[in-house]
Amino acid sequence: MDGMFATIWLKERDQWGQFPPATKQFGVPAEQRYRLWHVQYQIFINRASLLKWDGHQFSGFRGIGLSAPPGYVAKIKLEELGVLASGSYTASEGFKLVALDRLEGYVVEKLIGLQTIYRIPTELRNRISYIKEPLFNADWHLVFSHQFMSDHAEIAQGVWDGLADVPMEERQAIFQRYSDLYSLDVDREIQ
Template identity: 40%
Template sequence: MKAWLVVLLGFSISLSAEALSLCVEDADYLPLLLKQDIDGRSGLLPDIARAAAAEHAEPVTLLRHPWKRCLAMLRKNQVDAIAAAFWSSERDAWGAFPKANKRAQSAPDPELRLWREEYRVFVPLAGELRYDGQQFSGIKTGLGAPPGYVVWHSLKKAGVLDETVRSVKIGLQLVALNRLDGYVSERSIGLNMLRTLGLTEQVKLLPQTYYEDDSYLVFSHQFRQQNPQLTQAIWQSLPAIREQQLRKLLAE
Protein backbone atom coordinates (compact mmCIF):
# COMPACT_ATOMS: atom_id res chain seq x y z
CA MET A 1 0.00 0.00 0.00
CA LYS A 2 2.81 2.40 0.93
CA ALA A 3 4.67 1.61 -2.29
CA TRP A 4 1.60 2.43 -4.37
CA LEU A 5 1.13 5.66 -2.40
CA VAL A 6 4.67 6.73 -3.22
CA VAL A 7 4.08 6.02 -6.91
CA LEU A 8 0.84 7.99 -6.89
CA LEU A 9 2.39 10.89 -5.05
CA GLY A 10 5.30 10.93 -7.46
CA PHE A 11 2.89 10.98 -10.38
CA SER A 12 0.93 13.90 -8.89
CA ILE A 13 4.13 15.89 -8.40
CA SER A 14 5.36 15.25 -11.93
CA LEU A 15 2.32 16.06 -14.03
CA SER A 16 -0.11 18.95 -14.28
CA ALA A 17 -3.46 18.60 -16.00
CA GLU A 18 -2.20 20.04 -19.30
CA ALA A 19 1.05 21.03 -20.97
CA LEU A 20 2.79 23.94 -19.30
CA SER A 21 2.38 27.07 -21.41
CA LEU A 22 5.62 29.06 -21.51
CA CYS A 23 5.74 32.57 -23.01
CA VAL A 24 9.00 33.97 -24.37
CA GLU A 25 9.77 37.09 -26.34
CA ASP A 26 9.16 36.79 -30.07
CA ALA A 27 12.65 37.83 -31.14
CA ASP A 28 15.91 36.56 -32.58
CA TYR A 29 18.16 37.21 -29.60
CA LEU A 30 20.82 34.57 -30.02
CA PRO A 31 22.03 32.73 -28.07
CA LEU A 32 19.19 33.25 -25.58
CA LEU A 33 16.14 33.28 -27.87
CA LEU A 34 15.21 32.18 -31.37
CA LYS A 35 12.21 33.55 -33.26
CA GLN A 36 11.66 30.10 -34.77
CA ASP A 37 12.91 26.70 -33.68
CA ILE A 38 16.04 25.46 -35.45
CA ASP A 39 16.78 21.74 -35.20
CA GLY A 40 14.57 21.52 -32.14
CA ARG A 41 16.30 24.40 -30.36
CA SER A 42 14.48 27.55 -29.25
CA GLY A 43 17.34 29.44 -27.59
CA LEU A 44 19.06 28.90 -24.24
CA LEU A 45 16.30 30.30 -22.03
CA PRO A 46 13.36 28.22 -23.30
CA ASP A 47 15.62 25.19 -23.87
CA ILE A 48 16.75 25.17 -20.23
CA ALA A 49 13.18 25.64 -18.99
CA ARG A 50 11.87 22.89 -21.25
CA ALA A 51 14.62 20.47 -20.21
CA ALA A 52 13.88 21.11 -16.53
CA ALA A 53 10.19 20.40 -17.09
CA ALA A 54 11.01 17.27 -19.09
CA GLU A 55 12.87 15.84 -16.10
CA HIS A 56 9.46 15.66 -14.42
CA ALA A 57 7.55 14.41 -17.45
CA GLU A 58 5.92 17.81 -17.94
CA PRO A 59 5.37 18.79 -21.59
CA VAL A 60 5.81 22.44 -22.53
CA THR A 61 3.90 24.50 -25.10
CA LEU A 62 6.08 27.40 -26.21
CA LEU A 63 4.34 30.69 -27.04
CA ARG A 64 6.18 33.60 -28.66
CA HIS A 65 4.82 37.12 -28.15
CA PRO A 66 6.17 40.64 -27.62
CA TRP A 67 7.66 40.77 -24.13
CA LYS A 68 5.10 43.23 -22.77
CA ARG A 69 2.34 40.85 -23.84
CA CYS A 70 4.05 37.91 -22.09
CA LEU A 71 4.11 39.94 -18.88
CA ALA A 72 0.46 40.93 -19.27
CA MET A 73 -0.60 37.35 -19.96
CA LEU A 74 1.19 36.08 -16.85
CA ARG A 75 -0.52 38.73 -14.73
CA LYS A 76 -3.90 37.52 -16.04
CA ASN A 77 -3.01 33.82 -15.61
CA GLN A 78 -3.32 33.35 -19.37
CA VAL A 79 0.05 31.55 -19.49
CA ASP A 80 1.66 29.31 -16.88
CA ALA A 81 5.16 30.77 -17.01
CA ILE A 82 7.51 33.25 -18.68
CA ALA A 83 11.22 33.05 -19.43
CA ALA A 84 12.95 35.02 -18.19
CA ALA A 85 12.37 37.94 -15.81
CA PHE A 86 14.34 39.83 -13.20
CA TRP A 87 12.93 39.94 -9.69
CA SER A 88 11.74 42.96 -7.74
CA SER A 89 9.46 43.06 -4.72
CA GLU A 90 6.80 44.70 -6.91
CA ARG A 91 6.88 41.78 -9.31
CA ASP A 92 5.93 39.36 -6.54
CA ALA A 93 2.41 40.69 -6.99
CA TRP A 94 2.02 39.08 -10.41
CA GLY A 95 4.56 36.26 -10.57
CA ALA A 96 5.87 33.34 -8.50
CA PHE A 97 9.66 33.35 -8.11
CA PRO A 98 11.78 30.58 -6.52
CA LYS A 99 12.20 32.01 -3.02
CA ALA A 100 15.16 31.23 -0.80
CA ASN A 101 12.83 31.01 2.20
CA LYS A 102 9.12 31.12 2.87
CA ARG A 103 8.91 34.87 3.48
CA ALA A 104 6.72 36.41 0.80
CA GLN A 105 8.93 39.50 0.32
CA SER A 106 12.26 37.68 0.35
CA ALA A 107 14.56 37.66 -2.67
CA PRO A 108 14.63 34.56 -4.90
CA ASP A 109 17.25 31.87 -4.45
CA PRO A 110 20.00 32.80 -6.97
CA GLU A 111 20.95 29.13 -7.32
CA LEU A 112 17.54 28.54 -8.89
CA ARG A 113 17.97 31.24 -11.52
CA LEU A 114 17.41 30.51 -15.16
CA TRP A 115 20.37 32.62 -16.31
CA ARG A 116 22.70 35.45 -15.30
CA GLU A 117 22.32 38.43 -17.64
CA GLU A 118 24.81 41.26 -18.12
CA TYR A 119 23.68 44.43 -19.89
CA ARG A 120 26.31 46.58 -21.56
CA VAL A 121 26.29 49.87 -23.46
CA PHE A 122 27.16 49.51 -27.15
CA VAL A 123 28.53 52.74 -28.66
CA PRO A 124 30.11 53.96 -31.92
CA LEU A 125 33.81 53.24 -32.17
CA ALA A 126 34.62 56.97 -32.05
CA GLY A 127 31.57 58.00 -30.03
CA GLU A 128 31.61 60.56 -27.23
CA LEU A 129 29.22 58.84 -24.84
CA ARG A 130 30.68 58.00 -21.43
CA TYR A 131 29.32 56.17 -18.42
CA ASP A 132 30.95 56.33 -14.98
CA GLY A 133 28.83 53.63 -13.41
CA GLN A 134 26.30 56.19 -12.18
CA GLN A 135 25.62 58.77 -14.89
CA PHE A 136 26.02 59.27 -18.62
CA SER A 137 27.83 62.18 -20.21
CA GLY A 138 28.26 63.24 -23.83
CA ILE A 139 24.57 62.67 -24.61
CA LYS A 140 23.44 63.96 -28.01
CA THR A 141 20.73 61.72 -29.41
CA GLY A 142 20.04 59.39 -26.48
CA LEU A 143 20.21 55.64 -25.93
CA GLY A 144 17.97 52.78 -26.97
CA ALA A 145 17.02 49.53 -25.22
CA PRO A 146 14.51 46.68 -25.69
CA PRO A 147 11.02 48.03 -24.81
CA GLY A 148 9.61 46.89 -21.49
CA TYR A 149 12.95 45.69 -20.16
CA VAL A 150 14.30 46.83 -16.79
CA VAL A 151 17.10 48.69 -18.60
CA TRP A 152 14.54 50.49 -20.81
CA HIS A 153 12.76 51.81 -17.72
CA SER A 154 16.07 52.74 -16.11
CA LEU A 155 17.17 54.78 -19.13
CA LYS A 156 13.78 56.48 -19.27
CA LYS A 157 13.96 57.39 -15.59
CA ALA A 158 17.44 58.86 -16.18
CA GLY A 159 16.06 61.00 -19.02
CA VAL A 160 18.40 59.57 -21.68
CA LEU A 161 16.09 57.14 -23.49
CA ASP A 162 15.28 57.41 -27.19
CA GLU A 163 11.90 55.65 -27.22
CA THR A 164 11.75 55.48 -31.02
CA VAL A 165 14.56 52.90 -31.21
CA ARG A 166 13.11 49.53 -30.30
CA SER A 167 14.91 46.44 -31.58
CA VAL A 168 18.51 45.40 -30.88
CA LYS A 169 19.16 45.05 -34.61
CA ILE A 170 18.02 48.56 -35.54
CA GLY A 171 19.61 50.04 -32.44
CA LEU A 172 23.05 48.63 -33.22
CA GLN A 173 22.76 49.63 -36.87
CA LEU A 174 22.04 53.22 -35.82
CA VAL A 175 24.93 53.13 -33.37
CA ALA A 176 27.27 51.97 -36.15
CA LEU A 177 26.11 54.92 -38.28
CA ASN A 178 26.72 57.27 -35.33
CA ARG A 179 23.03 58.25 -35.38
CA LEU A 180 22.41 56.96 -31.86
CA ASP A 181 24.64 57.57 -28.84
CA GLY A 182 24.34 54.02 -27.61
CA TYR A 183 22.20 50.95 -27.22
CA VAL A 184 21.90 48.87 -24.05
CA SER A 185 21.68 45.15 -24.72
CA GLU A 186 22.40 41.90 -22.99
CA ARG A 187 26.08 41.33 -23.71
CA SER A 188 25.92 37.97 -25.52
CA ILE A 189 22.90 39.05 -27.58
CA GLY A 190 24.54 42.31 -28.63
CA LEU A 191 27.86 40.72 -29.55
CA ASN A 192 26.13 38.00 -31.55
CA MET A 193 24.05 40.61 -33.38
CA LEU A 194 27.16 42.62 -34.23
CA ARG A 195 28.77 39.53 -35.77
CA THR A 196 25.61 38.75 -37.73
CA LEU A 197 25.42 42.33 -39.07
CA GLY A 198 29.14 42.55 -39.76
CA LEU A 199 29.50 45.58 -37.47
CA THR A 200 32.17 44.40 -35.04
CA GLU A 201 34.64 47.00 -36.34
CA GLN A 202 32.22 49.93 -36.03
CA VAL A 203 30.77 49.35 -32.55
CA LYS A 204 32.40 48.83 -29.17
CA LEU A 205 31.29 48.25 -25.58
CA LEU A 206 31.80 50.76 -22.81
CA PRO A 207 33.93 49.16 -20.08
CA GLN A 208 31.39 49.48 -17.28
CA THR A 209 28.50 47.07 -16.91
CA TYR A 210 25.22 48.99 -17.00
CA TYR A 211 23.08 46.34 -15.31
CA GLU A 212 23.58 42.76 -14.18
CA ASP A 213 21.18 40.44 -12.45
CA ASP A 214 19.78 36.93 -12.30
CA SER A 215 16.79 36.18 -14.48
CA TYR A 216 14.20 33.60 -13.48
CA LEU A 217 11.63 31.18 -14.79
CA VAL A 218 8.52 32.84 -13.35
CA PHE A 219 5.27 30.96 -12.88
CA SER A 220 1.81 32.46 -12.65
CA HIS A 221 0.39 32.44 -9.15
CA GLN A 222 -2.48 30.27 -10.33
CA PHE A 223 -0.16 27.59 -11.75
CA ARG A 224 2.04 27.70 -8.66
CA GLN A 225 -0.95 27.29 -6.33
CA GLN A 226 -2.35 24.40 -8.37
CA ASN A 227 1.02 22.65 -8.82
CA PRO A 228 3.26 23.55 -5.86
CA GLN A 229 5.39 20.39 -5.94
CA LEU A 230 5.84 20.51 -9.71
CA THR A 231 6.94 24.15 -9.83
CA GLN A 232 9.43 23.57 -7.02
CA ALA A 233 10.77 20.43 -8.72
CA ILE A 234 11.28 22.28 -12.02
CA TRP A 235 13.13 25.11 -10.27
CA GLN A 236 15.32 22.59 -8.45
CA SER A 237 16.29 20.99 -11.78
CA LEU A 238 17.52 24.27 -13.28
CA PRO A 239 21.06 24.53 -11.81
CA ALA A 240 22.45 21.31 -13.31
CA ILE A 241 20.81 21.90 -16.70
CA ARG A 242 21.97 25.53 -16.76
CA GLU A 243 25.58 24.49 -16.17
CA GLN A 244 25.34 21.89 -18.93
CA GLN A 245 24.09 24.52 -21.37
CA LEU A 246 26.77 26.98 -20.29
CA ARG A 247 29.51 24.45 -20.95
CA LYS A 248 28.07 23.77 -24.41
CA LEU A 249 27.93 27.52 -25.14
CA LEU A 250 31.56 28.04 -24.10
CA ALA A 251 32.64 25.09 -26.23
CA GLU A 252 31.01 26.45 -29.40
Protein backbone atom coordinates in the same frame (compact mmCIF):
# COMPACT_ATOMS: atom_id res chain seq x y z
CA MET B 1 1.66 30.23 -20.91
CA ASP B 2 2.74 28.22 -17.89
CA GLY B 3 6.17 29.74 -17.46
CA MET B 4 8.89 31.78 -19.08
CA PHE B 5 12.54 32.58 -18.83
CA ALA B 6 14.78 34.48 -18.61
CA THR B 7 13.17 37.16 -16.50
CA ILE B 8 14.49 39.79 -14.12
CA TRP B 9 12.38 40.43 -11.05
CA LEU B 10 10.58 43.77 -10.70
CA LYS B 11 7.78 44.38 -8.21
CA GLU B 12 5.23 45.02 -10.97
CA ARG B 13 6.08 41.69 -12.58
CA ASP B 14 4.64 39.90 -9.56
CA GLN B 15 1.23 40.76 -11.04
CA TRP B 16 1.70 38.36 -13.95
CA GLY B 17 4.14 35.76 -12.64
CA GLN B 18 5.44 33.86 -9.66
CA PHE B 19 9.19 34.20 -9.18
CA PRO B 20 11.30 31.75 -7.18
CA PRO B 21 11.30 32.23 -3.41
CA ALA B 22 13.01 35.32 -1.98
CA THR B 23 14.19 36.85 -5.25
CA LYS B 24 12.27 40.04 -4.64
CA GLN B 25 15.08 42.58 -4.56
CA PHE B 26 16.37 43.83 -7.91
CA GLY B 27 20.14 43.95 -7.86
CA VAL B 28 20.42 41.96 -4.63
CA PRO B 29 21.33 38.31 -5.17
CA ALA B 30 18.92 36.86 -2.58
CA GLU B 31 18.42 33.12 -2.99
CA GLN B 32 20.99 32.92 -5.77
CA ARG B 33 20.53 29.18 -5.86
CA TYR B 34 17.25 29.66 -7.75
CA ARG B 35 18.60 31.90 -10.50
CA LEU B 36 19.28 30.57 -13.96
CA TRP B 37 22.27 32.82 -14.60
CA HIS B 38 23.85 36.09 -13.61
CA VAL B 39 24.28 38.30 -16.68
CA GLN B 40 25.62 41.68 -17.78
CA TYR B 41 23.70 44.33 -19.66
CA GLN B 42 26.30 46.07 -21.84
CA ILE B 43 26.12 49.52 -23.39
CA PHE B 44 26.86 49.05 -27.08
CA ILE B 45 28.14 52.21 -28.76
CA ASN B 46 29.57 53.51 -32.01
CA ARG B 47 33.37 53.06 -32.06
CA ALA B 48 33.79 56.82 -32.56
CA SER B 49 31.57 57.67 -29.58
CA LEU B 50 32.92 59.63 -26.62
CA LEU B 51 30.19 58.25 -24.36
CA LYS B 52 31.52 56.88 -21.05
CA TRP B 53 29.83 55.11 -18.16
CA ASP B 54 31.51 54.84 -14.76
CA GLY B 55 28.91 52.58 -13.19
CA HIS B 56 26.93 55.53 -11.80
CA GLN B 57 26.67 58.23 -14.44
CA PHE B 58 27.34 59.00 -18.08
CA SER B 59 29.80 61.50 -19.48
CA GLY B 60 30.21 62.53 -23.11
CA PHE B 61 26.42 62.30 -23.54
CA ARG B 62 25.31 64.30 -26.60
CA GLY B 63 21.58 64.28 -25.92
CA ILE B 64 20.57 61.93 -28.74
CA GLY B 65 19.84 59.17 -26.24
CA LEU B 66 20.25 55.47 -25.70
CA SER B 67 17.69 52.73 -26.14
CA ALA B 68 16.91 49.16 -25.15
CA PRO B 69 14.33 46.59 -26.27
CA PRO B 70 10.73 47.44 -25.40
CA GLY B 71 9.70 45.96 -22.04
CA TYR B 72 13.27 45.41 -20.82
CA VAL B 73 14.52 46.52 -17.41
CA ALA B 74 17.36 48.26 -19.28
CA LYS B 75 14.86 50.68 -20.80
CA ILE B 76 13.53 51.56 -17.34
CA LYS B 77 17.09 52.15 -16.09
CA LEU B 78 17.90 54.43 -19.04
CA GLU B 79 14.75 56.43 -18.36
CA GLU B 80 15.69 56.76 -14.67
CA LEU B 81 19.13 58.04 -15.71
CA GLY B 82 17.55 60.61 -18.06
CA VAL B 83 19.28 59.28 -21.19
CA LEU B 84 16.48 57.30 -22.87
CA ALA B 85 15.98 58.11 -26.57
CA SER B 86 12.50 59.08 -27.66
CA GLY B 87 12.05 56.19 -30.12
CA SER B 88 11.55 52.52 -29.35
CA TYR B 89 13.75 50.08 -31.25
CA THR B 90 14.28 46.37 -31.53
CA ALA B 91 17.87 45.20 -31.03
CA SER B 92 18.48 44.92 -34.77
CA GLU B 93 17.12 48.43 -35.42
CA GLY B 94 18.98 49.84 -32.43
CA PHE B 95 22.34 48.44 -33.46
CA LYS B 96 21.96 49.76 -36.98
CA LEU B 97 21.19 53.23 -35.57
CA VAL B 98 24.21 53.02 -33.27
CA ALA B 99 26.42 52.06 -36.22
CA LEU B 100 25.05 55.02 -38.19
CA ASP B 101 25.59 57.32 -35.15
CA ARG B 102 21.89 58.14 -34.91
CA LEU B 103 21.58 56.61 -31.46
CA GLU B 104 24.23 57.05 -28.76
CA GLY B 105 23.97 53.52 -27.45
CA TYR B 106 21.90 50.41 -27.16
CA VAL B 107 21.66 48.34 -23.98
CA VAL B 108 20.96 44.64 -23.99
CA GLU B 109 22.35 41.51 -22.34
CA LYS B 110 25.85 40.98 -23.71
CA LEU B 111 25.27 37.63 -25.45
CA ILE B 112 22.02 38.79 -27.03
CA GLY B 113 23.84 41.91 -28.23
CA LEU B 114 26.74 39.99 -29.73
CA GLN B 115 24.39 37.57 -31.49
CA THR B 116 22.37 40.46 -32.91
CA ILE B 117 25.49 42.30 -34.07
CA TYR B 118 26.67 39.14 -35.81
CA ARG B 119 23.54 39.24 -37.99
CA ILE B 120 23.88 42.84 -39.22
CA PRO B 121 25.98 43.73 -42.29
CA THR B 122 29.75 43.67 -41.69
CA GLU B 123 30.23 47.33 -42.61
CA LEU B 124 27.83 48.28 -39.80
CA ARG B 125 29.10 45.64 -37.37
CA ASN B 126 32.61 47.04 -37.67
CA ARG B 127 31.39 50.40 -36.33
CA ILE B 128 30.10 48.98 -33.04
CA SER B 129 31.86 48.41 -29.74
CA TYR B 130 30.74 48.37 -26.12
CA ILE B 131 31.67 50.06 -22.88
CA LYS B 132 33.48 47.60 -20.59
CA GLU B 133 31.50 48.61 -17.49
CA PRO B 134 27.99 47.14 -17.85
CA LEU B 135 24.98 49.35 -17.23
CA PHE B 136 23.94 46.74 -14.66
CA ASN B 137 24.19 43.07 -13.77
CA ALA B 138 21.09 40.98 -13.12
CA ASP B 139 19.88 37.53 -12.24
CA TRP B 140 17.71 35.72 -14.75
CA HIS B 141 14.90 33.56 -13.38
CA LEU B 142 12.41 30.96 -14.49
CA VAL B 143 8.95 32.38 -13.73
CA PHE B 144 5.68 30.47 -13.57
CA SER B 145 2.18 31.83 -14.19
CA HIS B 146 -0.07 32.29 -11.18
CA GLN B 147 -2.49 29.76 -12.69
CA PHE B 148 0.28 27.16 -13.00
CA MET B 149 1.37 27.86 -9.41
CA SER B 150 -2.22 27.50 -8.22
CA ASP B 151 -2.61 24.16 -10.00
CA HIS B 152 0.94 22.77 -9.71
CA ALA B 153 2.85 24.51 -6.90
CA GLU B 154 4.74 21.32 -5.98
CA ILE B 155 5.93 20.82 -9.56
CA ALA B 156 7.11 24.43 -9.83
CA GLN B 157 8.93 24.23 -6.52
CA GLY B 158 10.43 20.92 -7.63
CA VAL B 159 11.76 22.55 -10.80
CA TRP B 160 13.26 25.43 -8.79
CA ASP B 161 14.73 22.99 -6.27
CA GLY B 162 16.18 20.91 -9.12
CA LEU B 163 17.78 24.03 -10.50
CA ALA B 164 19.13 24.88 -7.06
CA ASP B 165 20.77 21.42 -6.94
CA VAL B 166 22.94 22.28 -9.95
CA PRO B 167 26.04 24.06 -8.61
CA MET B 168 26.29 27.71 -9.68
CA GLU B 169 29.68 27.04 -11.25
CA GLU B 170 28.13 24.42 -13.54
CA ARG B 171 25.31 26.77 -14.57
CA GLN B 172 27.74 29.57 -15.36
CA ALA B 173 29.96 27.12 -17.26
CA ILE B 174 26.98 26.03 -19.38
CA PHE B 175 26.09 29.67 -20.06
CA GLN B 176 29.74 30.43 -20.92
CA ARG B 177 29.96 27.50 -23.36
CA TYR B 178 26.80 28.73 -25.05
CA SER B 179 28.19 32.26 -25.10
CA ASP B 180 31.48 31.13 -26.57
CA LEU B 181 29.78 29.20 -29.38
CA TYR B 182 27.97 32.24 -30.67
CA SER B 183 29.83 35.29 -29.56
CA LEU B 184 33.59 34.88 -29.09
CA ASP B 185 34.48 35.87 -32.65
CA VAL B 186 32.11 38.83 -32.66
CA ASP B 187 33.32 39.93 -29.22
CA ARG B 188 36.95 39.90 -30.43
CA GLU B 189 35.95 41.61 -33.68
CA ILE B 190 34.17 44.57 -32.08
CA GLN B 191 36.72 45.16 -29.30
